[in-house]
Amino acid sequence: MKQELIDCRNRIDKYIHKTPVLTSHLLNKLTGSELYFKCENFQRMGAFKIRGALNALLNLSDEERNRGVVTHSSGNFAQALSLAAQTLGAKAYIVMPSTAPEVKKKAVNGYGGEIILCEPTLKSRIETAEKIKEERGAVLVHSSNDINVVLGQGTAAMELFEEQPGLNCVIAPVGGGGLIAGTSLAVNYFGNNCKTIGGEPFEADDAYRSLQSGKIEHNKTTNTIADGLKTELGDITFPIIQKYVDLIIRVEEKEIIAAMKLIWERMKIVVEPSGAVPFAALIREKEKFKNQKVGIILSGGNIDLGNLPF
Amino acid sequence: MKQELIDCRNRIDKYIHKTPVLTSHLLNKLTGSELYFKCENFQRMGAFKIRGALNALLNLSDEERNRGVVTHSSGNFAQALSLAAQTLGAKAYIVMPSTAPEVKKKAVNGYGGEIILCEPTLKSRIETAEKIKEERGAVLVHSSNDINVVLGQGTAAMELFEEQPGLNCVIAPVGGGGLIAGTSLAVNYFGNNCKTIGGEPFEADDAYRSLQSGKIEHNKTTNTIADGLKTELGDITFPIIQKYVDLIIRVEEKEIIAAMKLIWERMKIVVEPSGAVPFAALIREKEKFKNQKVGIILSGGNIDLGNLPF
Numbered sequence: 164m165k166q167e168l169i170d171c172r173n174r175i176d177k178y179i180h181k182t183p184v185l186t187s188h189l190l191n192k193l194t195g196s197e198l199y200f201k202c203e204n205f206q207r208m209g210a211f212k213i214r215g216a217l218n219a220l221l222n223l224s225d226e227e228r229n230r231g232v233v234t235h236s237s238g239n240f241a242q243a244l245s246l247a248a249q250t251l252g253a254k255a256y257i258v259m260p261s262t263a264p265e266v267k268k269k270a271v272n273g274y275g276g277e278i279i280l281c282e283p284t285l286k287s288r289i290e291t292a293e294k295i296k297e298e299r300g301a302v303l304v305h306s307s308n309d310i311n312v313v314l315g316q317g318t319a320a321m322e323l324f325e326e327q328p329g330l331n332c333v334i335a336p337v338g339g340g341g342l343i344a345g346t347s348l349a350v351n352y353f354g355n356n357c358k359t360i361g362g363e364p365f366e367a368d369d370a371y372r373s374l375q376s377g378k379i380e381h382n383k384t385t386n387t388i389a390d391g392l393k394t395e396l397g398d399i400t401f402p403i404i405q406k407y408v409d410l411i412i413r414v415e416e417k418e419i420i421a422a423m424k425l426i427w428e429r430m431k432i433v434v435e436p437s438g439a440v441p442f443a444a445l446i447r448e449k450e451k452f453k454n455q456k457v458g459i460i461l462s463g464g465n466i467d468l469g470n471l472p473f
Numbered sequence: 474m475k476q477e478l479i480d481c482r483n484r485i486d487k488y489i490h491k492t493p494v495l496t497s498h499l500l501n502k503l504t505g506s507e508l509y510f511k512c513e514n515f516q517r518m519g520a521f522k523i524r525g526a527l528n529a530l531l532n533l534s535d536e537e538r539n540r541g542v543v544t545h546s547s548g549n550f551a552q553a554l555s556l557a558a559q560t561l562g563a564k565a566y567i568v569m570p571s572t573a574p575e576v577k578k579k580a581v582n583g584y585g586g587e588i589i590l591c592e593p594t595l596k597s598r599i600e601t602a603e604k605i606k607e608e609r610g611a612v613l614v615h616s617s618n619d620i621n622v623v624l625g626q627g628t629a630a631m632e633l634f635e636e637q638p639g640l641n642c643v644i645a646p647v648g649g650g651g652l653i654a655g656t657s658l659a660v661n662y663f664g665n666n667c668k669t670i671g672g673e674p675f676e677a678d679d680a681y682r683s684l685q686s687g688k689i690e691h692n693k694t695t696n697t698i699a700d701g702l703k704t705e706l707g708d709i710t711f712p713i714i715q716k717y718v719d720l721i722i723r724v725e726e727k728e729i730i731a732a733m734k735l736i737w738e739r740m741k742i743v744v745e746p747s748g749a750v751p752f753a754a755l756i757r758e759k760e761k762f763k764n765q766k767v768g769i770i771l772s773g774g775n776i777d778l779g780n781l782p783f
Contacts, residue, residue, distance in 0.1 A: 204741045205741055424778060427778060428743075431514045431519065431743040431774035432742055432743060433738075433741040433743060468734060
């Protein structure tokens with residue numbers, strides 16, 4: 164997959180921001196590690212997801228792209244696919260539950276996506292997306308369980324290694340698994356004796372339990388503030404994670420909020436709860452990371468300022 | 474003063490961060506201007522004030538520095554002088570009203586400053602500082618009305634011009650006047666046909682009225698969320714401002730909050746209310762700045778996350 168990652172990087176490079184890698188003396192002192200934060204909160208549309216969405220679209224034939232793409236998502240991927248399609252002059256159909264907040268619908272519309280409302284069940288979401296696929300000929304793009312999406316998300320870690328080749332490990336959040344799978348591929352091919360570690364809420368710990376049991380497990384609860392991490396692994400992301408991810412650290416809700424607050428207060432940057440999960444994982448097990456060079460993927464910064472946990 | 478600014482810059486350079494200049498396509502589109510945000514919220518201790526504090530300390534003789542410095546402040550300058558003194562191995566005495574929030578006292582202690590409490594009146598603050606000066610031989614450093622502090626604060630705009638020589642104007646917040654005075658000197662000597670504009674809350678508009686009347690006016694109210702801008706001009710800052718500042722734009726409280734929210738949401742960075750005032754001023758009079766290259770000093774990012782206005 165090394166060449167695929169390089170090709171992907173070249174394919175999407177001109178459409179994305181090369182996000183900065185930030186450091187903080189204070190947080191280094193606090194944790195005893197040397198931390199390198201890859202700031203995907205500064206990425207276009209505020210999250211890494213634009214990377215995978217662009218790669219998926221750019222892998223379509225012109226004819227396919229002309230027919231448009233469809234996905235079901237009410238989160239960052241809905242905005243990412245809309246913006247990626249707009250950037251490339253294609254049409255994006257976004258299937259969203261009728262209960263989705265107005266602010267999310269507005270954001271999708273703002274990026275030119277066409278919203279199709281469905282019932283707030285997974286069944287209705289999948290069926291509605293299938294219907295759009297058949298009726299309008301649109302190509303279905305899954306938010307994580309798609310190899311082109313996985314490769315796209317892996318480019319954030321590739322950029323991180325260009326700035327910091329000597330990292331001992333990289334920590335990324337685990338939701339549907341697209342980011343952690345892509346990150347683990349990048350670590351495998353471009354890291355130097357580097358480990359991939361996932362951060363996951365206890366309240367949505369399907370990936371942790373899947374690695375334990377050796378098969379795809381489902382979430383028992385999704386009662387987490389990290390709303391980007393409620394999704395589950397799929398048949399494409401799971402085998403990659405099984406092979407290349409060294410460890411998943413679970414964190415409690417209050418640890419996510421505390422880590423997020425520390426990042427806002429000390430680094431003066433806005434990161435969403437899902438994006439703070441890897442740093443929460445590091446703090447929870449900080450003895451493990453003592454004196455190590457640690458890359459942390461701050462995955463996104465999209466948050467409702469009217470509804471903060473502090 | 475050109476050579477004084479250059480000397481000051483060289484003197485403090487190794488002790489401060491060279492803060493980034495950020496841009497935002499979205500905010501450019503929204504305002505119709507080309508905006509360059511000088512991010513002093515990423516400065517050491519979270520605000521530009523460390524610049525002036527360091528320059529004041531570095532201008533003392535070794536003998537004076539050994540005796541220590543004293544100031545009265547409950548805001549960012551208290552932290553700045555403490556950190557500057559700590560950095561240079563000197564002692565800082567900080568006079569604070571007994572009513573100052575615990576979080577501010579903690580921050581000063583964290584940077585090694587020694588707090589002396591006084592009554593919450595200006596009279597008591599000044600008297601207590603004078604007492605420390607006499608009893609301990611400490612040198613009094615004012616938070617804004619001191620030419621070395623003014624020169625130090627001007628170095629932020631100097632750095633901005635190095636990255637963007639072609640700015641049409643620079644907007645900075647106006648409190649005690651140290652930052653706007655220093656900025657106006659930097660604009661005068663290093664800008665190219667560039668204007669200096671101040672942003673000030675209607676609720677603490679002493680500088681606006683001082684420019685109108687030609688003498689130092691006092692605040693009628695200080696009921697503003699921009700807590701760094703409640704202070705007043707002095708006999709050193711006022712003449713510089715009178716000579717070199719082209720315009721002061723006053724803004725309403727709700728405009729400050731809206732500007733701050735826009736910066737957090739769109740740029741994903743944390744800026745304090747005082748730091749959002751220049752951007753609020755630009756939005757209020759955006760027709761004036763159409764198609765111009767505008768430098769904006771984001772002065773700081775120290776804010777109590779438990780007490781946000783949204």
